[in-house]
Amino acid sequence: MKGLQFFEQELLLFAAFWFLLGAIDDIGVDLCWIWLKLAGRARDGRISREDAAAPLQGRAAILIAAWHEAEVIGHTVRHALSVWRQDDFTLYVGCYSNDPGTIAAAMSGAGADARVRIVIHENAGPTTKADCLNRLYTALCDDEGRYGHRFRSVVLHDSEDMVHPAELAVIDGALGEVDFVQLPVRPEPQPASPWVAGHYSDEFTESHAKSLVVRDALGAAIPAAGVACGFAREIIAGIARRRVAEGGPGPFAAECLTEDYELGVLVWREGGASRFLRVRDADNQLVATRAYFPARLEDAVRQKARWIHGIAFQSWDRLGWSRGLADWWMVLRDRRGPLTSIVLACGYVLIVVEGLLSIVRLSGVRAQPEISPWLQGMLLLCFASLVWRSIARFAFTAHEYGWPEGVRALMRIPVANFIAIMAGRKAFAGYMRTLRGAAVTWEKTSHDAHPILAAAGGTATR
Template sequence: MVGATDAIQIAIAAAQCIEQELLLFAGFWFLLGAIDDIGVDICWIWLKLTGQARVRTISRDEAARPLQGRAAILIAAWQEAEVIGHTVRHALSVWRQDDFTLYVGCYSNDPGTVAAAMSGAGGDARVRIVIHENAGPTTKADCLNRLYTALCDDERRCGYRFRSVVLHDSEDMVHPAELAVIDAGLTAADFVQLPVRPEPQPASPWVAGHYSDEFTESHAKVLVVRDALGAAIPAAGVACGFSRDIMDGIARRRKAEGSPGPFAAECLTEDYELGVLVWREGGTSRFLRVRDAEGGLVATRAYFPARLDDAVRQKARWVHGIAFQGWDRLGWGKGIADLWMVVRDRRGPLATLVLTCGYALVVIEGLLGLAWLMGARRAMAIPPLLHVMLVLCLAGLAWRLVARFAFTAHEYGVTEGLLAVVRVPVANFIAILAGRKAFASYLRTLRGAAVRWDKTEHAAHPVTAATGRASSL
């Protein structure tokens, strides 16, 4: 018979076998991910040293300069009564140009959003509230296609043609210089993307705060590198502008596929896909980082989800749309640089698996450590090659934490930079839950389930916080 001591030793040996297998699997992918990230870092450092990543400053006069042609701004809104009025009112008050039309797409069965949009417009002739003929919610892309149809109808009726099409969300706080920057950028490009800046929320320093860390590093480094390498630039769905001609070309392609407009109604990340399609159609894309005369980043500010379940739902939609649907719908691109960036975009499901293994290892290591403290013998040693791999992974993690601190601290201050380091486990936990939810959602669509607008709820707007700060000065 096997004694209790022997049984414990067998259990420890089994745990160590599992430990080594997980260490090998997770260590390999963590190391590969670290090499990938360091490759982007090296590119960014080279761009900074050679002056190719210089951030331009726009003067007050340039920010107020009339546009070279009319701009159409599209906002799809479903159950956004709490924020849409603030967005429209703020945009009308800070944009100095008159040659634009702001299209807000609403639904007849959402009277609160319609009323809030009308209140924000205040009778301004630059705002067009378009009521969808179908009851909501349909999908965001379907609502945007309805707005695009209204845009085309206006062109035929009024005898002019828009020069650009700009996308925004219902909760956005736009920058005063945005239209001028996009208008200038479209002189030499078919699509331009400006940065997105998640605003800190004191009531949610962990969940909402991790968006600041991720977007800052992505929009201050990764997209800068993508732009320099000539890879496709994904559209964020906000603060992005397209030339009228490229939108018309994509709309014709969609029409041949049976879609009423340039946005793919069956896609959960129609904005990401639209940006990639510009590049695939032979268009030119640019990511532009510009600062205003006061040194502020010309970016769209917004509150991101402050609750765990909202953050998981939003990120699951991103993983489903970019990783799973992107694989099905867009393929793997062309050219080494674009392939590299597409692989980076779609590593979310793999990251979920690797992170899960990593945190399982934390639990196993804790149990084994407790056993050794109680006098148990180590059944097997870690192989030298695996030991080297783990040391390299640890060095890669240290580098990642330094980079995360540096980018967040540069934009938000040292306190937020320090918080960015300790928020990493929160971001990982959200990524694990989102990846699992995205995979389950993707399986449902493979079995025939319809894609639906699983939108994020918005209860607050950064304009109200900015107004409060201004009134207290």
């Protein structure tokens, strides 16, 4: 009994300290966002229907790496060609010769549209997403030499994306002033998976409506999400030259699990200007990429483990730390995933310990030690922080998806925590394997449904 009580006290102190430190971090971002709102600097921009369909200032290259995406790539290509009214872009779709289903679906989606180029990788798949993107970059460079034109921008997307009609116009306009621009990502609700898939809606909404807005205002590096992000051609060319000089094949780091995140940071490190933009169209809809995120627990854990491995572990090794205070703070937030999983696990272990102690106390044993005033104060602050975080999560999710989803966002908090714990453990195990010489592999997320089907009245189950 005494040993369990001592363990409870130590675990309480450890968890309370780190929960409180994380709360201070989050509240700091909240206060920055509130100040930006009050100062009128966090308002969404606007784009008219005419400007959304206007010709681009220069040609755009859109890169999509595809491996085993036969269920979705055709919908993505077909939808993009139908809503992007401009003619001055080329959509590059990277496929593999040993994946005929994806090739056939991409060709079906493209039809006879000359704006699409399907590129077959010379190596059998899967390699890595970055390797496939480097192959597309080579095709892009070959086309520039062949046709005598120079692309103005390079835009990244995934095989399952439902793009916004105004996206190219917004990115093209922004790249007149900056070198990299990231637009929001909007996970679409899936009735068949309100808990696992739904928790992405909560996290992305708060991140892309608050955290990245603050990051942009502070002038810190903006990480690329790999979708709805556009780069000036010259900054990509500069990064490619640097990679080639280091022995790499192109601008994307094939050995990195989060090559998109790293690319966004490298733009800032190279002296380029970056922006995160929230813009609404003539119908007041957010100019954002819509997509279905993993609906199964094991898929969500695998995806988030890849993010934690790439951002928290690999980026620490590969990018080090920034010298700027604001960027150092944001990088620290990016890399706290492993610690967060440990602290959350301790919190749930505490629930079990408290349950065991309650059972013992019911049997008549009363030897409970006193909790120090300092620890009581820390626990009180942690509880207040939890209430504040819950209010914020409800507010942001309800604003984007409606109040019923806001209520479900509160109920999804334990689900999100469990996924974070499991993903942190898996990411650490994967990182340790790479330290022992294991190769980095493309553990991609499988997709078997596309949000365009729901928009058209079709099935959206996964």
